[in-house]
Amino acid sequence: MKNRIFLLSILTIGCSEPKTDSKVAIQEVIVPKKETVIDGLARPWSMAFISEEEVLLSEKDGDLLRIDLRTKEKFPIQGFPTDRMDSLHYRKADYTPGTFPARLEDNIKVTFNAGILEVVLDSDYKDNQRLYISYVSKGPGGSTTKVIRATLQNDSLQNCTPLLVALPYSHGLFHYGGGMTFGPDGKLYVTVGERLFNEDNQPEVPIAQDLADTRGKIYRLNPDGSIPEDNPDFGTDAVPGLYASGIRAAQGITVEPQTGKLWFSEHGTRQGDEINVLKEGANYGWPVITTGKYRGEAYSPEKIVGTVYTNPQWYWLQTVAPTGLTFYTGEEFPSWKNNLIVPGLSRGSLWRIRLEGETIKSMEELFIDDRQRSRKAVQSPEGKLYILTEDMKEPKNGKIIRIRPQ
Amino acid sequence: MKNRIFLLSILTIGCSEPKTDSKVAIQEVIVPKKETVIDGLARPWSMAFISEEEVLLSEKDGDLLRIDLRTKEKFPIQGFPTDRMDSLHYRKADYTPGTFPARLEDNIKVTFNAGILEVVLDSDYKDNQRLYISYVSKGPGGSTTKVIRATLQNDSLQNCTPLLVALPYSHGLFHYGGGMTFGPDGKLYVTVGERLFNEDNQPEVPIAQDLADTRGKIYRLNPDGSIPEDNPDFGTDAVPGLYASGIRAAQGITVEPQTGKLWFSEHGTRQGDEINVLKEGANYGWPVITTGKYRGEAYSPEKIVGTVYTNPQWYWLQTVAPTGLTFYTGEEFPSWKNNLIVPGLSRGSLWRIRLEGETIKSMEELFIDDRQRSRKAVQSPEGKLYILTEDMKEPKNGKIIRIRPQ
Numbered sequence: 001m002k003n004r005i006f007l008l009s010i011l012t013i014g015c016s017e018p019k020t021d022s023k024v025a026i027q028e029v030i031v032p033k034k035e036t037v038i039d040g041l042a043r044p045w046s047m048a049f050i051s052e053e054e055v056l057l058s059e060k061d062g063d064l065l066r067i068d069l070r071t072k073e074k075f076p077i078q079g080f081p082t083d084r085m086d087s088l089h090y091r092k093a094d095y096t097p098g099t100f101p102a103r104l105e106d107n108i109k110v111t112f113n114a115g116i117l118e119v120v121l122d123s124d125y126k127d128n129q130r131l132y133i134s135y136v137s138k139g140p141g142g143s144t145t146k147v148i149r150a151t152l153q154n155d156s157l158q159n160c161t162p163l164l165v166a167l168p169y170s171h172g173l174f175h176y177g178g179g180m181t182f183g184p185d186g187k188l189y190v191t192v193g194e195r196l197f198n199e200d201n202q203p204e205v206p207i208a209q210d211l212a213d214t215r216g217k218i219y220r221l222n223p224d225g226s227i228p229e230d231n232p233d234f235g236t237d238a239v240p241g242l243y244a245s246g247i248r249a250a251q252g253i254t255v256e257p258q259t260g261k262l263w264f265s266e267h268g269t270r271q272g273d274e275i276n277v278l279k280e281g282a283n284y285g286w287p288v289i290t291t292g293k294y295r296g297e298a299y300s301p302e303k304i305v306g307t308v309y310t311n312p313q314w315y316w317l318q319t320v321a322p323t324g325l326t327f328y329t330g331e332e333f334p335s336w337k338n339n340l341i342v343p344g345l346s347r348g349s350l351w352r353i354r355l356e357g358e359t360i361k362s363m364e365e366l367f368i369d370d371r372q373r374s375r376k377a378v379q380s381p382e383g384k385l386y387i388l389t390e391d392m393k394e395p396k397n398g399k400i401i402r403i404r405p406q
Numbered sequence: 407m408k409n410r411i412f413l414l415s416i417l418t419i420g421c422s423e424p425k426t427d428s429k430v431a432i433q434e435v436i437v438p439k440k441e442t443v444i445d446g447l448a449r450p451w452s453m454a455f456i457s458e459e460e461v462l463l464s465e466k467d468g469d470l471l472r473i474d475l476r477t478k479e480k481f482p483i484q485g486f487p488t489d490r491m492d493s494l495h496y497r498k499a500d501y502t503p504g505t506f507p508a509r510l511e512d513n514i515k516v517t518f519n520a521g522i523l524e525v526v527l528d529s530d531y532k533d534n535q536r537l538y539i540s541y542v543s544k545g546p547g548g549s550t551t552k553v554i555r556a557t558l559q560n561d562s563l564q565n566c567t568p569l570l571v572a573l574p575y576s577h578g579l580f581h582y583g584g585g586m587t588f589g590p591d592g593k594l595y596v597t598v599g600e601r602l603f604n605e606d607n608q609p610e611v612p613i614a615q616d617l618a619d620t621r622g623k624i625y626r627l628n629p630d631g632s633i634p635e636d637n638p639d640f641g642t643d644a645v646p647g648l649y650a651s652g653i654r655a656a657q658g659i660t661v662e663p664q665t666g667k668l669w670f671s672e673h674g675t676r677q678g679d680e681i682n683v684l685k686e687g688a689n690y691g692w693p694v695i696t697t698g699k700y701r702g703e704a705y706s707p708e709k710i711v712g713t714v715y716t717n718p719q720w721y722w723l724q725t726v727a728p729t730g731l732t733f734y735t736g737e738e739f740p741s742w743k744n745n746l747i748v749p750g751l752s753r754g755s756l757w758r759i760r761l762e763g764e765t766i767k768s769m770e771e772l773f774i775d776d777r778q779r780s781r782k783a784v785q786s787p788e789g790k791l792y793i794l795t796e797d798m799k800e801p802k803n804g805k806i807i808r809i810r811p812q
Contacts, residue, residue: 029740029741031760031767317724318724335435337435352770359775360774360775361437361773362773362774365768365769366767367767368766368768368769369766369767
């Protein structure tokens, strides 16, 4: 197929007056293609650029790695906290039938959500080598989402300091959240999932609606883990650091460069996958209101009188399982400028969303004939677009894939 | 939002040698907007361009009209066959509850499918004023899909000659099909729906699989209604003119200009909306195989041994109700060149599909924040893109809308 359209008029250059038609207008349909840069990764979850060609990458089922994208060398980072829980070391006996559609192979639950999650660099990383990592911590009674700050020295984590532990530790290896980004205000925003698989197991006040419960919330922290004084006031009983509530399972959170707004993706139950704008103090409704359907068909939570719920900007009618989203600001695809790029686990979809303000104007699903289960879209400092993919049939062959012009 | 990106270098024009950087590359994000050209239409179904500014338009619930797009004048065409059945003249008593989700208002079933369907001009229309119209004909026992050829003289139909009557007349005012186009071979291709709402009412040999039944098929005819000698051979019991079988409810059929291939849209039951490439003699499977779900949940048709079924190129996981599709070959949206444009009734969606060969590479839903129930996309001779829309709350205020650059 011919993908280039050239509208050319002859460029006249000479001693005479410039001609009014002496313009060259080139309009080109730039078609994206995938190029595998790195393979052999144990379900990569996130990636942070140290430089244009060097990244820190978290393998959900493996290690924190430093990777040289040119030489393809991988350097495992030493000194990861020993309380880390991953999905691989669990026995079939730990599995409660009916709680999660895991594939159980040789006592390994490969689809569970535990492991290393997001890695984010400090804005002064070059000077202080600080980084922020969210991961699943094991403790008395189960596991939970944890955020630490550390310093990277000689491929080893030093001075690991916990910033957030979403207590209590509880059972069920899913919906940890763990999405993180720095806002334009220099604060660290963290998503924590509500850790339930079936709504029938909700307490009387649902977890994500209970301001005294750490789970199902979005947090805003100072880089040292202290609570910003200008955080919204949720009352004295609320857990510290709260910024928004009513969250089910949000993995992706990112800053819109043009506006400084934060956007986040959220997983629904049956349908109900969403794209949201983060608003201070907002309640996103889960599980009281949802754009999807409950797993427990008889589940019918009471609306809480006087509560204002914030609607998503978008919800899909199909299951997408949207993950680590990013805004595209590169030059390689000029028509994608400032579009939101959203990867999805389900069917391996990759979406390009054109916005005007907070309104979604159009959505394109890319690579329909070459879907790959995608966890994260990341842009390099120079604006190259990458996605992290995994294949559940080959869970040790996840990839860094560059999306480049054909 | 800033939608234009200019990558300009200074154009140097003078007596010296041309500079190597003396190029102007303009890369612009062209954003589509809608402009209502004509309103007050009774559910427009199709449109054929007599010239760049003059069209023949079929109103499903109204008239065949000649419309001047500049002056906005509408001229009803006289002499339409009196056997025409529309959706408006049916009494509540004719409605079998549970057979169709019609809204019954004052004894009017506004969502039924009967009426005037496609209008297509002869390739020599300027010389012979011939046109082809599909519509719903009433007769003993109900209604059916009918195609006539006629001559247009002084805004009046003359010499109406039936080319195809999908006998028998039967009950149920839905799934007539009625999509028509001329192929690059000069033959007229016609879609006829299978005229059933619930699969539980299928005969032992399902309608669309029964080659002796006219319904649920695609036909290929000479312009005079005779059967081309090179039509596929379906055996002596098959109805004349058959080109493909296994069709449920196909409204849109169009030629891909680059390849001469025909593409058609098809409505599923619950999900199962499809895009197909028309292949000679193909069986598209309905109702034996489907990408959607049956209305009758217990319905389980037997596969017919030895039958080869042709898969769609695409099926949606949501309900789209895709209608009159077209390929875009205009200049206003260079990045849409040769893309397939597919309107949908459900939620009023409009899709842009990029193909490579018969493979769908990406799909964009346009106008997400401004959905309008869309029946047809049509391109003018000069390449302007129009859509025909309707609003079920104002069924007499359908529109011709031009999609133009913002």
